[in-house]
Amino acid sequence: MRQSIETSSGSVGDREARQMEAHEDASTPSRDIHHDPWLIPASADLMSLAMSILKNLETIRPKTSRQRSNAKERRRDIVMNVVASLALIARHYPEGTRLAISAENTKRTRYDRIGVSREVFMQMVREMEAARYLIRHKGARRQARTTIEPTLHFCHLVSDMEIWFGRAEGAETIILKASTGRDRPKVLIDYEDTAETETMQAEMAIVNTMLGGADIKLGTVPTPAPPFLTRRFQIDNPDEPHTFDQHGRLYGGFWMSMEKTERHLLSVNGEPVTDLDFTGMFVQLAYREAGLALPNSDPYEGIEGLPRAAAKLGISALLCRSGPMCRLPKGIRELVGNAWSAKRLSAALEERHPGIANLFGKGLGLRLMKTESEILLAALGQLFAQGIPALPMHDGLMVPASSEEAAQRAMARASISVIGVALPIAKKRIARPNNDNSPPMD
Known part of the structure; x- marks a missing residue:
């Protein structure tokens, strides 16, 4: 502020x-x-x-x-x-x-x-x-x-x-962009409406109407303007057919970019929020894509000498990129220093997840994001039907504390409806001033 x-x-x-x-x-x-x-x-x-x-x-x-x-x-x-x-x-x-x-x-x-x-x-x-x-x-x-x-x-x-x-x-609530080259800005695509885009626009109208009617505050300060969320899709270049099967994540909520240490200030309809998260969602969706059972342990742990946060970023990078990882992304380099190379990291993650190693470097990430967004929207739809406002993140929801159980049920049902199986859900502790609790794994 x-x-x-x-x-x-x-x-x-x-x-x-x-x-x-x-x-x-x-x-x-x-x-x-x-x-x-x-x-x-x-x-x-x-x-x-x-x-x-x-x-x-x-x-x-x-x-x-x-x-x-x-x-x-x-x-x-x-x-x-x-x-x-x-x-x-x-x-x-x-x-x-x-x-x-x-x-x-x-x-x-x-x-x-x-x-x-x-x-x-x-x-x-x-x-x-x-x-x-x-x-x-x-x-x-x-x-x-x-x-x-x-x-x-x-x-x-x-x-x-x-x-x-x-x-x-x-x-416009449905945004379509195209890549124009590495390290160059994406361009907006002026697409024609279809039954698919009109359905998505109607869905986003419900989302924005529900959020617009909620009393969302940061501390004691109401949001200055009603939240307005959009869905962003992507194609690989401007000359491709205008399709909506890549990306699709929701954007526009100020809470999405908040530091975790500030989330204790959020309230919805006068209640503090509960932060619910699909555990290891990106990896879980990759296993589902490969037709394999979901891992029953933390997919980002278990690699000696590699911080969990670096493993999480590394798997995401390998699933999103096309071709082998030749150098460490900046965010990973900041976590591991010079102890790890791109080759070593790729080999370690392939050994940790042999079932999905063949998906690394195939540019699958944007399609997984689309599935991820469909699950989130299905959960939002169930909650809104019950009159429960929810603040979407990319892989989770923040809801009024009294609605925690209803939100967990909605999230489980949503994942079953989209991919046929209930994804695991975790409640994340929200860090508050003057206590020793830190947010758990996400």
Whole structure:
């Protein structure tokens, strides 16, 4: 959460100086968040501010003799969105956070908000910059996107406001991306709807409606905007058929990236959460793929000299990659240092799991993720039908503590319905301040 806005003259001056230095120096590092074109003000204070800013911009903008009949409405929608985005940064993110936006006037796709053209959006950004509501940092071609951040003036405008956010209708929940090469960003694919995608969209609408009606708090602070989850699928290159059998994991919940040491702050409908996890799910699914019985011991233990966390990352890497592992991924290297090579790690994991060794290096991981996501969604559907909200992770759920037994039953039934067998489930201890308990294995 964002630190309180400092108002002493020294702090204000320091911040303003830093902002102007960053404005002049495009190389200044910052943390960027992606622009959400569907974010809108929901509190009366923030809506009033947005309308006041729009009125100010309309007063000073040059008058044109010809414009579209809905031009003012489009400008209003953009100002509402930008004001909400700047307020979100000002009140809920650390100083220096910027909003990454696309300045390119590209062809419209299903991922764009209807009625909000890139050309008009950037024009309104420039007008808001001139009126001292935001600072714009131009992106470098093929290197970085254009970013914006609230000015000190804007931060003062929202510092004492009651603020919360909503969402305009129409945001896509089923995302399809394609790889464009190693270490290069994936591109969005503008696919055509089918019965399959419409079914998945309806499923995600239920998920988001249920989560949107839940009272989710971090400590005593409600979430600033209703959660909005998406499913992300992937194809190997942009020219492939538009299929939805790879990846499919859920994204968008702030709880998914929280540190484990912060989970004790989470509550749902006034209750602390219980953290439930499918034990060794990725390995379990690989054994199922090979037609073998599930291992009855911790699949990440039992390799002398290899930390459990490194074994977990190593098996995941071997299942996801195509071809042999030639060098250790960075995350594994940080755990094992120079004591292990990629060859030694691969050999040790093959010896530990001979039944699935033939699946290593076959690029199976994205398909296993799809199965994993189907199980999670089946469990969510059962819980939502009972009126129980649940916060999905990639391989587990966090639920109100009183719903632990119901969630365990739903998770077991979900795995049976998708793969024909009940996967083992573990309750993870949630680390709390001033105790010696640490989270158990996951």
